[in-house]
Amino acid sequence: MMKRAFDVCGSLLGLILLSPLMLLTAYKISREMGKPLFFNATRAGMDGRPFRLYKFRTMTDERDESGKLLPDAERLTPLGEKIRSSSVDELPQLLNVLKGEMSLVGPRPLPLEYVPRYSAAQKKRLSVPQGMTGWAQIHGRNAISWEEKFSCDLWYAENWSLALDMKIILVTLKKVLTREGINAEGEATMPEFKGGAPDGKKE
Secondary structure, eight states, rough: OOHHHHHHHHHHHHHHHHHHEEEEEEHHHHTOOOOOOEEEEEOOOOOOOOOEEEOOBOOOOOOOOOOOOOOOHHOOOHHHHHHTTGGGGGGGGGHHHHTTEEESSSSSBBBBGGGGGOTTTTGGGSSSSOOOTTTTGGGTGSSOOOOHHHHHHHHHHHOOOHHHHHHHHHHHHHOOOOOHHSTTTTOOSEEEEEEOOOOOOOO
């Protein structure tokens, strides 16, 4: 109940304070990339419950001759790269938090199709609300391996507290300003999780 109250107050405050930035971002996307303004995809929430996650669109829908989407690096626009590097693309998720589908802090919600690939230990990351930022995000974000991400997520799930959430938010703000860990090495975003990452815990 305390975490939910914290999420509601935090997301409402964020939406109010950041609404000018969100409106400006939406306007720029409309002018330079057209519609839709948002990217939304099904993600696994707490206990694996599916929900629609919202982000500002940063890529085009360009496809090859066979109709398959081009690689992320080829579809990421200059505007999209700026939006991603500043983490502004994540701001619409404040609506997911307000709706109770996410938390401000928790393991990042991953695609629903990844869930069957989790080991029994890895599924414990779903025992807490999935978040906009988390222990993995302040320990490298997309610049760390899937093994390291799961270690961080499992540690958070076992050690959650409101004080820890506040610490993660403060460190996240610092890392957003310095733009650390935006991409995995050699990738425009993060490579697909294939399963099989060793179980582990990271303090």
